[in-house]
Amino acid sequence: MARSSFKDIDCAVAQALEQVGDAWTLLILRSAFMDVRRFEDLQEHLGISRKVLSERLKRMIGHGLIEYRKLPGDGRAKEYRLTDKGRDLHVVILALMDWGEAWMPKRWGRRIRVLDRSSGEELRPLRPLTRSGKPVSPRSIVYEAGPGAGEVFYAAEQIRARRA
Amino acid sequence: MARSSFKDIDCAVAQALEQVGDAWTLLILRSAFMDVRRFEDLQEHLGISRKVLSERLKRMIGHGLIEYRKLPGDGRAKEYRLTDKGRDLHVVILALMDWGEAWMPKRWGRRIRVLDRSSGEELRPLRPLTRSGKPVSPRSIVYEAGPGAGEVFYAAEQIRARRA
């Protein structure tokens, strides 16, 4: 991205992408979910350039996705840790992982299995459900203006209208 | 991104990001889910430069996320439409939308409500569930090697080990 500033686009997806709409940011999150927390480790694990890593980490701290602390003991050691806001992105990562496994599978099977720590049970792929719990297929999803609807929603409506 | 080629990273998330790890690509998908399908309309709806839009559309066709067809009638009219593979990314978009609404809300409420077309019912936010249907909080998710596990998984394990 050339910092296109999605800030002005009045859409939840765009707002999200303003903060995480960058592949490296998402891969850093993935590593963070795998408990890789230190600069050198992230650099090695991701194969990212030190420059970009350092920039991204700063931005992510700025957005409140991770926080930074010195570790006790070794005075050099520092750690980047997920905040609640960052940890909430787990759904996004899982969605990407599900899709990657589904459409770019390996012959041998899944690369990673995702488990619930307490029960040891495996997770099922994420699926949209209605409030009453009925599964919804992608094709039968529709959008409607919410109370905070803006430009993006109404523009799409207008475009659909003029093509009809 | 400077086309960092995540192709070689043996991880489902990286594989997914190779194809959709770009903010514009995801915003194009969002517009596609809102039934915006034509070049001019996408350009206007997104405020993207024509150059980048044309590049992205080509890449997305190459990856099989959308397909391209001439419309009957007006010989100029063409349309980009989601494939099944592309439509499957709905979960990713919904996850981003949920997160955006949750952490960057508007005072007036949600920008968009997401409904099931047939029942008219609203969707609930996506949540990870175990196979048996128990909700799982982000903190209690753990990863385990699957049959197709590779580099990325074992590297993380090794890093955790040496820091312990």
Place this chain on the structure above:
DNA sequence: TGGTATACGTTTCTTTAGGGAACTGAGTTT
């Protein structure tokens, strides 16, 4: 206590991608 190693970055340089606006060209309307 001086020397080497480690952790965590920053700087510099080159390559590549993005934004914007003008241009092209086929098809359409008047």
Place this chain on the structure above:
DNA sequence: AAACTCAGTTCCCTAAAGAAACGTATACCA
């Protein structure tokens, strides 16, 4: 046939990415 529309392409400039060297504080070790 002139003007307009749709769907791109081309060109120029600026802004990020990658690689690798450099900087700096702390730690280990003889």
